[in-house]
Amino acid sequence: MHFECFFIRPALLPFGLVVLDIVPRAHAVSFFCQAFVLAGEKAKRQAVKGFGGFGGHDKEAFIMKRMNHDLCCRAALAFNASHPAPSGAVFRLADVADVDSIMEIGNACYASDQPERHKIRHFVTGAHAAIFLLSLEGKDAGYVHLEAHSGRGNIYLNTTAVLPAYRGKGLGALLYDLTSYVARKAEASSVWCHVETGNEAGIYLLKKHGYIIERTEDPYYDDGKGAYVMRKKMKT
Template identity: 30%
Template sequence: MPIVTLREAQRGDLDALVALEHAAFASDRAERRAIRHAITSPSMTLVVALVDEASAAPVLVGAATIERRRGSRSARLSSIAVSPARAGLGLGGRLLDAAEAEARRHGCTRLRLEVRADNGAGIRLYERRGYVRFAVRPDYYEDGMEAWRYEKDLGKAGDGTATRGSARRT
């Protein structure tokens, strides 16, 4: 089994992140400029997953982008992407765990996200992890697909616990 490392994205990851975005999403892709901004923004964290197979250099195979607003206790998981070649290895769950930990580290008590209504795997992941749907946004994606909005209560700021959530994208 390959070794997976999670860390914050660095500027040198930009090309691999753009390639991941194109491999993981058929539409609604983040542009290079937006990814570069996410890497350097003080109000965003971009976590990457790297697979280290002994025979080659580590390969970037997943990413999660977390957004925060000053004065808000809610963070937003604006994107989570896993290379289609690495699907089914639990990387989405590991990235989601990292996103929740990052939100807590910044004092957030809720994590929100949107997910395509036709993304069954994503919906199952979020619901298994305690996310609760609280709204639907019609015609949210480029192709007209609606988004289901989810939210999870991460517990009190700084206590490291998670409790049942109420009800958001990926």
């Protein structure tokens, strides 16, 4: 089990949460999230402001991270109720136990551009990134990797991936819908990403979900291929 230290000054949390000592990371995030929901607006602002110095990053990364545990539970329910999603589609926030599954999906989708194991481990344990796994009928079928960019007020959509055997079932759309859901809850101003200029299917799906092409970066990938920078502005 992964452990992290959360050192929280009482003055930062006037709504009753005093100190989280050395606790499992997921439990700490869940506990703080529950306390945060019960707090008043002033208390919330003070808590977020206090965490602005935690790790040297601004509030965007912390806001996204503290809501992830809750989002994983609520997102699936919301999607099942409002989207024509396959029966049994469930999201969860990935942790270190899911690294092998993420590697398997990534290798099947991006064999030449798959992050190394230690980097994926960093993504699922770090404070400023999140990987949501999507399972269907008990099998991990895809994931979306998001990052909060300090000081910019936006979220970077790093990767979406769906195993070839599960494509054509609407799972890719679910990944983009979840991304927008997280961005709204994190009060992000926008979500942006890179997509290969020759990836017509990916560009089409991004446009369908409200992303527009801002510029071209060529070359961008290690193999010399170019990429579009695409962005979706979130409604305030």
